[in-house]
Amino acid sequence: MKVTVLGAGVVGVTTAYCLARHGCPVTVIDRRNELAAEASYANGGQLSYDFASPVDSPGVLRRLADYLLVRPLGIAGPIQPIRGYSITAPAKSGAPQVAIIYLGRKMVFSRIGLNMCIAGFADASPQSPKFAQERRQALVHCAQNTLPQVADYLSISSKWADVRPSTPNSLPIVGESKVRRLFRNIGHGMFGWTLSAASAEGIVREIFCGKGAVIQGKAA
Ligand SMILES: Cc1cc2nc3c(=O)[nH]c(=O)nc-3n(C[C@H](O)[C@H](O)[C@H](O)COP(=O)(O)OP(=O)(O)OC[C@H]3O[C@@H](n4cnc5c(N)ncnc54)[C@H](O)[C@@H]3O)c2cc1C
DSSP states (O other): EEEEEEEHHHHHHHHHHHHHHTTTTEEESSSSTTTOOSSTOOOOOOOGEEEEOOOTTHHHHHHHHHHHHGGGGGGSOOEEEEEEEEEEBBBBBTTSSSEEEEEGGGGEEEEETTTTEEEHHHHHHHHHHHHHHHHHHHHHHHHHHHHSSSOOGGOHHHEEEEEEOTTTOOOOOOEEETTTTTTEEEEGGHHHHHHHHHHHHHHHHHHHTTTOOOOOOOOO
């Protein structure tokens, strides 16, 4: 079976890798000239397994109202672009080796080699370039106030923003669409890096074994 994957972000590439491991010839198509040039570029780089809400956790069903109403239409689903921001700066000697999540300010700090990557915020509204610039500056300000000793904030090498493709609870839509043989693995929201390997495995199982195929594995 030949498969074409649309989108070369972390989700598309992980899905293509998983298909190839199952012996499937894969073609990946993207409108960009390079891999991971949109939401997957320069994000927080954290694997946040504890923060992906299980569907039965309190409040999730209420937030899922839109999701359940729109999903039966069989189209892309209730996916909203939720903008986030990140900065990269040289790590200082006091920088932690483990990733830190500051829930109160919705920020993550990740050590990546010699740098600290700091990401945060979730904006749903469309933005002017001026607003985006202010938000990036606000992220720098929050990071300096929160963990001043971890990075050289005077030598920021990159400031970045892009939209996370998000369902209401950041759990992806994984499965066959209304169009036969058209499968979706989309809407990972804040957790694309965290969930991409598992959702790739899930979609590949469904492609090969049909709906309801169970992913075998141990909880971390
Ligand atoms: C600031 C920020 C920080 C983040 N931090 C973390 C984190 O710490 N941990 C974590 O788990 N997740 C994090 N995320 C979320 C994660 O980055 C996303 O969930 C993930 O990158 C989504 O991957 P994707 O492949 O679905 O989308 P994308 O990376 O956006 O890839 C989609 C691809 O599809 C292509 N495409 C779109 N339309 C078309 C078309 N019509 N034709 C051809 N190609 C097309 C695009 O060019 C793009 O390459 C963060 C996101 C942001 C913005």
